[in-house]
Amino acid sequence: MDPVELSLFTSRIQAVCDEMGAVLRFAAFSPNIRDRLDYSCAVFDPQGQLCGQAAHIPVHLGSMAYAMQDLVGRFDWQPGDMVIVNDPYLGGTHLPDVTLIAPVFPQGATAPAAFVANRAHHADIGAATPGSMPLTSQLAxxxxxxxxxLLLRAGDIDAGVFDRILEALNNPAQAEADFRAQISANDCGRRRLGELIDARGPADFTAALAALNDYGERLARDGLRQLPDGAYDFADVMDDDGLGREDIAIRVSLKVNDGAIELDFSGTAEQVDGNINCPLSVTAAAVYYSLHCLMPARTPACAGSFRPITFTAPAGCxxxxxxxxxxxxxxxxxxxxxxxxxxxALAVAAPERIPAASQGTMNNLAMGGDGWDYYETIAGGMGAGRDGGGLDGVQTHMTNTLNTPIEIVEMQYPLRINRYSLRDGSGGGGARSGGNGLIREYTFLGATSITLLTERRRHxxxxxxxxxxxxxxxxxFNDTPVPPKANLTATAGDQLTLATPGGGGWGDNG
Structure with missing residues (x-):
């Protein structure tokens, strides 16, 4: 394709994803989707390969990119169909992240020319505790x-499927509104992408997708060739699994060979009783995100950009x-x-290009009581790099959500936010200082069940x-320190305070 035409085509695909996200945000009822923006939208080709995505949540988009090929091959797609899934072992991430997938049929076609999909986090997915992020050893x-x-067949909701889902939830009215917002987002994407396909013609559209992926691969290889060839190892640990296991190792051996990257996670700890395990699709998301950061600016996030990357992790780890x-x-x-x-590992290969560790946690807080569920993640410090200090109080790496404004929290839930401030002095020192974490303090106005799933409290x-x-x-909790992962029960007047980690510093300041 002509470079200008390819650029315009890439922007059109991106615009479809952006508009889907706008529809989802403004049609949703829950603060988790509407205010925190805990959702993602993307476009895929007929084989389920990623073609474009909005600047949404990295862990959502990378895991969808890894799993969609298996998902689209499971169905005999018809116009108006829409599939729902959250199974972590069949293309999902964890149960609150619910994905809806819809085929896009050109006029008169009998097979899809593309797919649109969106994934959104539901604070109520019927878990054993409010907020649907329980500290447990059981997926059930x-x-x-x-x-x-199939949630929709030929454009009509399957009432039996939809009713069974809603009946299992604690707040079905809000959940139904959010699910319908997801349906609307896919309908929007299907219309917009259909207009693009019909305007170009199916054959030309398919050729343009191939050109996009080839372009992404060229940029990716050019960027990754800037790393010196060799093998680089690194290891770190999780604080705990919440059920008695501590210092759980994750290891990687990263090999660079002329712009191709191979990662081997052998030596990583076996899966644990607690819920910090993850399916391989989540690992894929972290791999794709980390290496995409080293590619040239404006490298499209598409399947072609990930062709130079391979990885393995032992089954059962x-x-x-x-x-x-x-x-x-x-x-x-x-x-x-x-x-x-x-x-x-990349810092061993190219220390001048890699920042220090950021906060390394999303500081998950799930809670609820009679008639309400709420979930949020809390920002912290960004790691510093050679060219600048880390930012204060931001979400980093695998999440890209906003905070929930205090006014929204206090208007929607029996909570008060007493304090929300930067945690001065929490960033690591150095020639470039790490970013500071945050302090967020809650007072509960009634009986509340609380789950904390946090990290970087010990390391x-x-x-x-x-x-x-x-x-x-x-x-x-009140005046008592709480471990990284905990279940708590609050009564009116109790207080919970989270002080989030700072980012690491870069360079010796002498």
Missing amino acids: DEGVLLSPQ LINANAPAAVAAGNVETSSRIVDVILG APWGLAGGQPGACGENW
Whole structure:
């Protein structure tokens, strides 16, 4: 394709994803989707290969890119169909992340020319505890398991499927609104992408997708060739699994060969009883994200960009768990540590290009009571790099959500936010200082069940090139310290405080 035409085509695909995201956000009812923006939208080719995505959640998009080929091959697709899935071992990540997939048929065609999909986090997916992020060893306790199945047939909702899902939830009215928002987002994407296909013609559209993926591969290889050939190793640990196991290792051996990257996670700990396990699709997301950061600016996030990357992880290990291992925290906490490990190995290869460790956790807080469920992640410090200090109070790496504004929290739930501030001095020192974490303090106005799934409370985010580590995070319930992962029960007047980790510093400041 002509370079200008290819650029315009790439932007059109991106615009479809952006518009899908806007529809999903403004049609949803829950603060988790509407305010925190915990959702992602993407476009795939007829074989389920990623063609384009919006700048949404890295762990969502990378895992969809890895798993979609298996999902689209399961169905005899018809116009108006839409599939729903959240099974972590069949293309999902963890149960609260529910994915809807829809085929796009050109006019008069009998086979799809593309697919659109969106994934959104539901604070209520029928788990054993409010917020649907329980501290458990059983996948069954984490909520409703949705194997890939048709939610819409020929444009009509399958009432039997939809009713069974809603009946299992604690707040079905809000959940139904959010599911319908996801349906609307896919309908929007299907229309917009259909217009593009019909305008170009199916054959030309398919050729343009091939050109896009070839272009992505060329850029990716050019970027990865900047790394020196060789083998680079790194290891880090998870604090704990919440059920008695501590210092759980993740190891990687990363080999660079003329712009191709091979990662081997042999030596990683076996899967554990707690819910920090993750399926291989989540590991794929962390791998793709970490290496995409080293590619040239504007490298499209498409299947072609990931062709130079291969990886393996032993079956049954922490990051390639066997069903039915519990995985609620694997998607959020373990994915963050996989990124730390990959960046640590890359820092051995190219220390001037890699930042120190960021906070390395999403500080997951799930809670609820009579008639309400809520879930949020809390930002922290970014790691510093050679060219600049780390940012304060931001989400990093595998998540890209916003905070929930205090006004929304207090208007929607029986909570008060007493304090929301930067945690001064929590960033690691160095020639470039790491970013500071946050302090967020809650007062409960009634009986509330709370689950904390946090990391970097025992092992600090590391510095690089002589920089100091960031401060570990801290959890407090009233005046009592709380371990990284915990179930708590609050009554009116109780207080919970989360002090999130700072980022590591870069360079020796002498």
